[in-house]
Amino acid sequence: MKAVMYRTYGPPSVLHVSELEKPVPKPNEILVRVHASTVTSGTVWLRRGAFPGSRLMTGMLRLIAGIFRPRRPVLGVEFSGVVEATGNRVTKFHPGDAVYGTTTGLQQGSYAEYLCVPESWRGGVVALKPSRLTFAEAAALPVGGMTALTLLNRAGNLNGRTVLVYGASGSVGTYAVQLATYHGASVTAVCSTTNMALVRSLGADEVLDYTQTDLTRLGRRFDVVIDAVGKLPASSRNALLRPGGRFVSVMSMTGETNQQLERLHQLVEEGRLKPVIDRIYPLDQIVAAHDYVDSGRKKGNVVVDLVTAGRKQLTSALLAFGLFIVAIGCSPTHMRLKSEQPDNPVLEKLYRQDVAIRKLDAETDTVNLERYDKVHRERVFTLLAENAVITPLDKLRAAWILQHTAAQLCEGTLTSISPENFLLAYKLSSSGLHDLVQQQDTATIRTYNVARVVALNYDRYLLYTTGYQKFGTQFVFDDKTGEMWLAPIDTTLATDEERKTYQVAPLQQLRATYKIKPK
Numbered sequence: 001m002k003a004v005m006y007r008t009y010g011p012p013s014v015l016h017v018s019e020l021e022k023p024v025p026k027p028n029e030i031l032v033r034v035h036a037s038t039v040t041s042g043t044v045w046l047r048r049g050a051f052p053g054s055r056l057m058t059g060m061l062r063l064i065a066g067i068f069r070p071r072r073p074v075l076g077v078e079f080s081g082v083v084e085a086t087g088n089r090v091t092k093f094h095p096g097d098a099v100y101g102t103t104t105g106l107q108q109g110s111y112a113e114y115l116c117v118p119e120s121w122r123g124g125v126v127a128l129k130p131s132r133l134t135f136a137e138a139a140a141l142p143v144g145g146m147t148a149l150t151l152l153n154r155a156g157n158l159n160g161r162t163v164l165v166y167g168a169s170g171s172v173g174t175y176a177v178q179l180a181t182y183h184g185a186s187v188t189a190v191c192s193t194t195n196m197a198l199v200r201s202l203g204a205d206e207v208l209d210y211t212q213t214d215l216t217r218l219g220r221r222f223d224v225v226i227d228a229v230g231k232l233p234a235s236s237r238n239a240l241l242r243p244g245g246r247f248v249s250v251m252s253m254t255g256e257t258n259q260q261l262e263r264l265h266q267l268v269e270e271g272r273l274k275p276v277i278d279r280i281y282p283l284d285q286i287v288a289a290h291d292y293v294d295s296g297r298k299k300g301n302v303v304v305d306l307v308t309a310g311r312k313q314l315t316s317a318l319l320a321f322g323l324f325i326v327a328i329g330c331s332p333t334h335m336r337l338k339s340e341q342p343d344n345p346v347l348e349k350l351y352r353q354d355v356a357i358r359k360l361d362a363e364t365d366t367v368n369l370e371r372y373d374k375v376h377r378e379r380v381f382t383l384l385a386e387n388a389v390i391t392p393l394d395k396l397r398a399a400w401i402l403q404h405t406a407a408q409l410c411e412g413t414l415t416s417i418s419p420e421n422f423l424l425a426y427k428l429s430s431s432g433l434h435d436l437v438q439q440q441d442t443a444t445i446r447t448y449n450v451a452r453v454v455a456l457n458y459d460r461y462l463l464y465t466t467g468y469q470k471f472g473t474q475f476v477f478d479d480k481t482g483e484m485w486l487a488p489i490d491t492t493l494a495t496d497e498e499r500k501t502y503q504v505a506p507l508q509q510l511r512a513t514y515k516i517k518p519k
């Protein structure tokens with residue numbers, strides 16, 4: 001099986017994907033085929049072997065995780081997946097059960113295709129996966145959710161209380177806002193400008209921007225202050241807390257229990273709680289995933305997808321031909337798409353060339369821009385301009401190729417693209433991929449390696465974005481106003497400033513110039 005290992009503490013580059021023996025469950029354990037895991041702040045500390053700003057805590061972490069090097073070389077704490085086998089003393093779970101949980105704190109090991117955990121504590125907290133959640137969402141629930149539950153329990157009865165959640169856009173913060181709202185508190189959430197719309201959508205009554213508001217001068221005090229990110233300055237805390245009020249912080253010891261996991265399950269099924277997923281990385285992009293979380297800017301949770309890796313392993317012989325098979329449309333999805341209309345053979349050929357180039361990129365772990373010759377790309381644009389790209393499959397093939405174009409444009413390594421070709425590239429992304437998002441055809445989206453396709457519903461904007469994570473860029477389109485942007489992938493365009501910075505061309509102007517009819 002594939003697993004992400006680290007032999008020394010350090011930066012994300014210490015992580016590498018290796019082959020390991022599939023584990024065998026002990027009598028009290030279940031063997032889980034892991035579908036998803038996460039990169040939490042805690043996973044980052046384990047990888048670094050250091051706790052931010054505290055030698056004492058670093059010492060404690062090293063005592064448990066290994067003094068000089070990691071004692072347990074497979075990283076990863078949270079997981080979701082399906083029980084594949086059970087030990088003979090297991091009574092609670094059965095093969096085929098969808099489960100989620102943690103390997104509890106410092107035990108680690110969930111960045112692997114298979115994982116053994118005891119059916120009950122100690123050494124693993126596991127429960128049935130809430131049916132409302134995808135595997136990716138379920139993997140992101142335990143650590144942040146249980147920590148938020150613990151903090152709220154410490155805060156006492158919240159009904160009718162005023163609660164301030166500081167760091168509301170992180171994993172713990174997004175859960176804390178939802179839980180405090182559910183418990184009847186009047187919630188004031190604090191985050192940066194970029195995350196205000198997200199936090200408001202979680203139910204906060206009021207959202208304050210910490211980059212604009214001096215909390216020491218707010219002139220209001222709260223019954224409870226929750227520091228969900230561990231960065232609230234003491235001066236602000238003192239100014240915000242009413243006399244006799246409660247202050248709780250993530251910078252304290254919290255525990256994990258099966259009861260908490262079951263409570264989270266219940267809250268999710270009742271529709272009270274939902275994980276916020278920022279990004280999903282395939283297992284082989286684990287270094288990029290850790291790089292991103294190291295930035296300290298993640299919104300909610302970052303997920304690691306292990307199913308793609310599993311598929312690769314299962315079809316190792318097929319791997320070399322896999323993309324080719326997809327290209328000629330042999331999967332059931334593609335058969336369905338093909339039956340709608342014949343594909344464009346020229347585009348199919350170009351697509352196959354591009355697949356081969358990407359394979360080279362993947363093998364060498366570099367993106368060699370020179371491999372993407374301009375002529376090759378221009379032919380795709382010509383096909384688009386001639387309206388020869390008609391079927392959803394054609395659109396996807398062209399999208400595959402044009403993701404690079406967009407990325408290079410954004411990076412400034414490609415400057416010669418004409419506005420009409422840019423628009424066509426954009427149109428393609430927003431129609432072909434948009435269709436698939438609407439149909440929730442995630443299998444096809446994944447097959448085509450479009451790393452991130454999301455529809456974000458902000459107060460005023462419905463944004464469709466497609467991006468290619470290796471380049472960190474995305475197209476964004478506002479379906480209501482017709483505006484469009486080419487922006488770094490972590491941009492939400494929730495602020496006027498960001499929208500101004502990354503806007504690339506007014507769609508209406510381009511439509512008029514190139515006589516393209518609106519959808």
Ligand SMILES: NC(=O)c1ccc[n+]([C@@H]2O[C@H](COP(=O)([O-])OP(=O)(O)OC[C@H]3O[C@@H](n4cnc5c(N)ncnc54)[C@H](OP(=O)(O)O)[C@@H]3O)[C@@H](O)[C@H]2O)c1
Pocket residue numbers: 040041042143144147166167168169170171172173190191192193194195210228229230231250251252253254296297298299300
């Ligand atoms: N006690 C426990 O068992 C436990 C469990 C889980 C987590 N934790 C700890 O809790 C902390 C939060 O973890 P997490 O995973 O929930 O958070 P996280 O997702 O890593 O937090 C990142 C978020 O915090 C925001 N942020 C960054 N600097 C900020 C600041 N100065 N003021 C306000 N917000 C800021 C960021 O957005 P902007 O930069 O845009 O503001 C980002 O959305 C970590 O230190 C983690 O180790 C403790």
